[in-house]
Amino acid sequence: xxxxxxxxxxxxLAVILAGAVCLYASSSLTLSAQYAAIGPGLFVALVxxxxxxxGILLLVQMSRGTAxxxxxxxxxxxxxxxxxxxVLLAAVLPSLLMEPxxxxxxxxxxxxxxxxxxxSRRALLDLISGLALGSACWFLFGxxxxxxxxFLPIAGV
Amino acid sequence: MDTLSMLLHGFGVALxxxxxxxxxxGSVLGxxxxxxxxxxxxxxxxxxxxxxxxxxxxSAFIMFAGVLYGAMYGGxxxxxxxxxxxxxxxxxxxxxGNKMARRGRGAAALATAAIGSFIAGTIATLAxxxxxxxxxxxxFIFTPADYFALxxxxxxxxxxxxxxxxxxxxxxxxxxxxxxxxxxxAMTGQPRMTFGMPDLLDGVELTVVLxxxxxxxxxxxxxxxxxHQNEEIxxxxxxxxxxxxxxxxxxxxxxxxxAIGFPMGAIPGGGSxxxxxxxxxxxxxxxxxxxxxxxxxxxxxxxxxxANNAAAAGILVPLLTLGLPTSATAAILLxxxxxxxxxxxPFLFTSNPELIWGLIASLYVxxxxxxxxxxxxxxxxxxxLYIPKPQLYAGILVFAMIGIWGVSGSAFExxxxxxxxxxxxxxxxxxxxxxxxxxxxxxxPMAENQLRTALAAGQxxxxxxxxxxxxxxxxxxxxxxxxxxxxxKRVQR
Numbered sequence: 116x117x118x119x120x121x122x123x124x125x126x127x128l129a130v131i132l133a134g135a136v137c138l139y140a141s142s143s144l145t146l147s148a149q150y151a152a153i154g155p156g157l158f159v160a161l162v163x164x165x166x167x168x169x170g171i172l173l174l175v176q177m178s179r180g181t182a183x184x185x186x187x188x189x190x191x192x193x194x195x196x197x198x199x200x201x202v203l204l205a206a207v208l209p210s211l212l213m214e215p216x217x218x219x220x221x222x223x224x225x226x227x228x229x230x231x232x233x234x235s236r237r238a239l240l241d242l243i244s245g246l247a248l249g250s251a252c253w254f255l256f257g258x259x260x261x262x263x264x265x266f267l268p269i270a271g272v
Numbered sequence: 273m274d275t276l277s278m279l280l281h282g283f284g285v286a287l288x289x290x291x292x293x294x295x296x297x298g299s300v301l302g303x304x305x306x307x308x309x310x311x312x313x314x315x316x317x318x319x320x321x322x323x324x325x326x327x328x329x330x331s332a333f334i335m336f337a338g339v340l341y342g343a344m345y346g347g348x349x350x351x352x353x354x355x356x357x358x359x360x361x362x363x364x365x366x367x368x369g370n371k372m373a374r375r376g377r378g379a380a381a382l383a384t385a386a387i388g389s390f391i392a393g394t395i396a397t398l399a400x401x402x403x404x405x406x407x408x409x410x411x412f413i414f415t416p417a418d419y420f421a422l423x424x425x426x427x428x429x430x431x432x433x434x435x436x437x438x439x440x441x442x443x444x445x446x447x448x449x450x451x452x453x454x455x456x457x458a459m460t461g462q463p464r465m466t467f468g469m470p471d472l473l474d475g476v477e478l479t480v481v482l483x484x485x486x487x488x489x490x491x492x493x494x495x496x497x498x499x500h501q502n503e504e505i506x507x508x509x510x511x512x513x514x515x516x517x518x519x520x521x522x523x524x525x526x527x528x529x530x531a532i533g534f535p536m537g538a539i540p541g542g543g544s545x546x547x548x549x550x551x552x553x554x555x556x557x558x559x560x561x562x563x564x565x566x567x568x569x570x571x572x573x574x575x576x577x578x579a580n581n582a583a584a585a586g587i588l589v590p591l592l593t594l595g596l597p598t599s600a601t602a603a604i605l606l607x608x609x610x611x612x613x614x615x616x617x618p619f620l621f622t623s624n625p626e627l628i629w630g631l632i633a634s635l636y637v638x639x640x641x642x643x644x645x646x647x648x649x650x651x652x653x654x655x656x657l658y659i660p661k662p663q664l665y666a667g668i669l670v671f672a673m674i675g676i677w678g679v680s681g682s683a684f685e686x687x688x689x690x691x692x693x694x695x696x697x698x699x700x701x702x703x704x705x706x707x708x709x710x711x712x713x714x715x716x717p718m719a720e721n722q723l724r725t726a727l728a729a730g731q732x733x734x735x736x737x738x739x740x741x742x743x744x745x746x747x748x749x750x751x752x753x754x755x756x757x758x759x760x761k762r763v764q765r
Contacts, residue, residue, distance in 0.1 A: 126702060130443055137450050140465045144457075155457035155464055158720045162449045169443045176439060194701070199496040202669075203690065206488050209673045210687035218677065225673060226666040232495045235662035248667060252674050260326030261678035 127174035134166030201232035215269045222249025275405055282629025286637050291334050294327075295634050298335035299641045302342020307656050308664065309350050313343035314600045315490065318482035319668070321608055322675035329612040330627050334634040336608060338642075340601060341393055341635065344544070344581045345642050348385035349653055352378060352573070353506050362580065363545065364552040368565070368572030373506045375568050379650075380514045384522045384570055385577040386646040392530040392578035393639040396585030399534050401632055407593040408618040416726040417737050421746035423719035426540040426596055427712060428750040432757065433546065435705030444704045447695075448712025451476050458717065459724060471684040478607045479679050481713060484689045485706055487672035489696025491665045496697075498661070514570075522574040525555050529578030536579070537586020543599040543707070544583040551579035585635065592616050592628060595718065600707040603714050 137159050144156030205228035212221040226245025227238055235241055253263050266272045285291060305316045316339050324332040347362035352369035365385060372381040414422070431441035454465040455475025466472040514522065529551040536547035555575040556565045565572055588605075590596040595617040597603035609616050614624065621628055646653070676689050699706060723737075730736025738744060 123702060126698075133447065133450060137465070140467070144462055144464060155460050155462045158449075158716075158723075159453050159464055162446055162453060165446045166443070166450065169439060169446060172439050173443065176437075194496040195499055196496075198498060199492060199697075202492050202495040203694065205669060206492070206690040206693050207687070209677070210683045210690065213673075213677055213686055214683055218674065222670045222673065225669055226663075229491060229495070229666035229669050230662035233498050233662035233665055235660070235666075241663070241666065244663065245666065245670065248670055252670070256323060256674060256678060259323065261322060261674070262681055263674065263678055264681065 122177045122180070124174065124177060127170050127177060130170030130173060131167050132170075134163045134168075134170060137163030137166060139163075198232035201228055205229045205232070213264070217265055217267045217269075217272075218253045218263050219246055219249035219266060222246065222252070275402055278405075278625060278629045279401055279633060281625070282631075282633030283636075285330060285626055285630030286334060286633035291331055291630065291634065292637070294331040294335040295338045295638050296641060298338020299342045299638050299645060300338075301335075302339035302344075303346040303642065303645060303653060304342075304656055305339070306343035306346020307349050307653050308346075308659070309354070311490070311668070312347070312601075313340050314482075314604055315486040315668075316343060317601065317604045317608065318479070318486050319671050319675055321479050321482070321604070321611060322678045324608075325611075325678070329609075329614065330630050332608065332612070333605075333627060333631045334638075336605060337631055337634050338638040340584055340605075341389075341581065341638050342642055342645075344393075344584050345386060345389050345646050346653065347580075348389070348573075348577050349382060349646075349650060350657065352381045352385065353654060354657060362548075362577075364548045364576035365573050365580075367552070368569050370506070371566070371568030372570065372573065377568065377570075378506060380518050380570065381568075381573050382650050383514050383647065384518065384574045386643060386650075388522065388526040388529065388574045388578040389581040389646075390639055390643040391526045392533060392580075392582040393585065393642075394636065395527075395530045396534045396537075396582035397632065397635040397639065400585045400588055400635070403538075403589055404593050404628075404632070405621060407589060408621045411594050411618040414742065415740055416722040416729065417740050418742040418746070420719060420722040420726055420737065421740075421743035421750075422594065422596065423715050423722065425746040425750040425753070426598070426715060427708075427719075429540040429753040430598070430711050431708045432753045433540075434543065434707045436703055438754075438757070440702070440704045441708050444699065444706070445708035445712040448709035448714075449716050451481065451709075452713040452716030453720070458721065469684075471682065476688070476713075477680055477685060478714065479611070480676050480685050480688055481692055482604055482607060482710070483672045483675045484692035485696040485710070487668050488689055488693025489700060489706075491669055492693055492697040493700050494661070494665055518570050521561070521570050525551070525571045525575035526578040528554060528558075529575040529580075530582040533579035533582030534586040537583030538589040538598065540590070540596065540598040540711075543587075544580050547579040547583045548576035551575040588635075592620065592631075593618060597711055597714060600710055603707070603710040606714055 141156040141159035141163060144154060144159065205225040208225060209221050212224065223242050223245035226248060227241040230241040231238060253266060257263050286295065301316065302313065305311050306313070317336055320339070324335070348365045348369065351362035351366035352373050355366050355370035369381040369385065372378060427445055431445040432438050435441045454472055456463050456473055463473055532551050532554065533547040536550070537544065552572055552575060555571040556562065559565065559569060559571050561569055587598050587602040590598050591602045591605060595606065595615055597606045606616060614620060672689065673686065676685055696706065726736055727734070
């Protein structure tokens with residue numbers, strides 16, 4: 116278990132970075148139009164400037180120790196890294212597995228991983244449950260009109 | 273046609289057997305999901321969005337209305353029996369309801385919550401019936417500058433009111449705005465913030481954001497804190513109905529809760545949390561049994577539960593009449609409208625009366641269904657609390673994945689699901705409210721288009737934004753939302 120840092124400086128820096136990305140993106144866009152006096156870049160630039168200003172404000176608040184007060188931190192029991200990373204893996208895997216393996220098999224793997232992260236120790240049963248759920252959803256939602264791809268693309272089914 | 277005849281027409285739509293079935297499905301789903309801790313109406317509707325792709329808009333919205341009200345009913349069961357709010361609006365119910373359950377008055381707490389929800393829901397739906405057309409008429413006189421000012425007010429109020437810190441609220445809002453401007457600019461056709469990635473040309477799909485932020489973020493959070501959770505379910509004991517004294521102590525809080533909840537729900541940022549807190553404080557101050565508060569006072573369940581359900585109807589007023597979402601759930605309903613190519617606002621009342629009035633009528637129908645489903649069947653619903661968490665959350669991830677894959681068929685968007693899930697997790701851990709992000713993202717096209725249209729009409733003169741008294745009123749309201757909490761803090765010091 117790791118406790119949540121009291122003053123996460125990286126958050127302020129991340130907000131400033133997001134603002135800088137918006138400002139950079141807006142620099143390549145036309146800033147003026149014929150009548151409107153604003154082009155597609157103005158809003159993006161405003162958002163970027165706003166994020167940078169807010170990121171700085173957040174850092175200032177943290178330096179004063181007021182951003183994340185003790186009460187909030189005390190209420191948070193802290194993070195269990197193992198289960199978190201297992202669920203993260205389950206969330207990332209569909210983007211890699213869905214096209215070659217199809218929905219039912221991907222659902223089986225993700226179901227088993229999430230169940231394991233939350234304390235289940237019956238991996239095989241979870242795999243079968245996930246496969247059954249994925250297959251049922253593939254069939255039923257496919258009938259409803261959702262385009263869910265082939266059942267097992269890698270086998271051409 | 274006048275309001276009453278339109279409402280009768282709406283009942284004609286809502287009472288069709290097929291639509292009754294959708295209302296029942298929505299009410300059952302909403303109650304079931306409201307009972308499951310951490311899974312509220314926003315997540316439910318987000319997960320259902322892709323599934324309703326082949327269902328007509330009238331049926332889909334009748335089902336969503338059932339989910340919305342049902343989740344409000346169901347949330348109280350969890351709050352009372354396991355001291356965990358099923359959704360945010362049941363926070364205050366948990367305070368007193370759980371204590372009542374521990375004293376053997378669980379059945380009375382559940383009954384006052386269900387009857388209060390029914391009364392508040394019915395009165396608030398009546399208010400919605402008559403207020404919505406009037407507000408919609410008013411909206412016809414809005415100019416683009418007024419609409420822009422309205423979005424500024426909505427942004428400010430949502431960022432200030434939701435969450436514990438204004439800075440974090442505004443960061444959430446601006447992140448939403450940044451996500452909302454990704455894609456091809458509607459006016460000039462230029463790609464924005466795409467960084468050469470063709471997958472981003474169509475922008476970030478709202479359904480992907482909603483499902484990721486609610487479902488994946490929630491699962492990541494629950495997994496990282498699961499070992500610390502200790503949920504003890506208190507069995508329902510005591511007489512099934514309320515005593516004469518409990519009725520006497522409940523009816524006034526029901527009415528006061530309704531009076532607080534409906535207008536607060538209609539205000540941007542009001543949501544369901546704020547009115548329930550206000551109702552609880554009011555009941556605590558007015559009660560003759562102040563000493564019971566904190567130990568199981570029935571007024572502390574009756575008032576907040578009524579406020580909670582009245583607010584659910586309140587959020588529909590600005591949503592249906594102005595296209596303005598005032599809470600995360602309203603934001604998702606707006607996306608649902610947009611998925612059907614519909615834009616809520618005054619024109620929807622004239623262009624699609626069957627949908628609007630069918631939806632309003634279905635709220636009455638759903639409310640009656642929920643009373644029948646909740647009072648006698650509460651023991652059955654409680655069994656849902658025994659579903660093992662590992663399999664429950666695993667199933668939610670599978671549904672989230674199916675939703676995104678079904679809507680987009682894109683591995684890129686499945687990858688985005690993981691990224692947005694992590695963003696949602698970080699926001700949750702560090703106290704950044706989610707609603708401003710969603711409302712920013714959803715309203716950015718409206719804000720930008722109205723701003724650019726107003727400026728085009730004013731030939732580039734920014735003063736055109738301040739010419740209308742309506743717009744100025746909205747800016748003043750926005751400034752008040754920003755300044756009042758700060759002034760109050762100073763005064764308290």
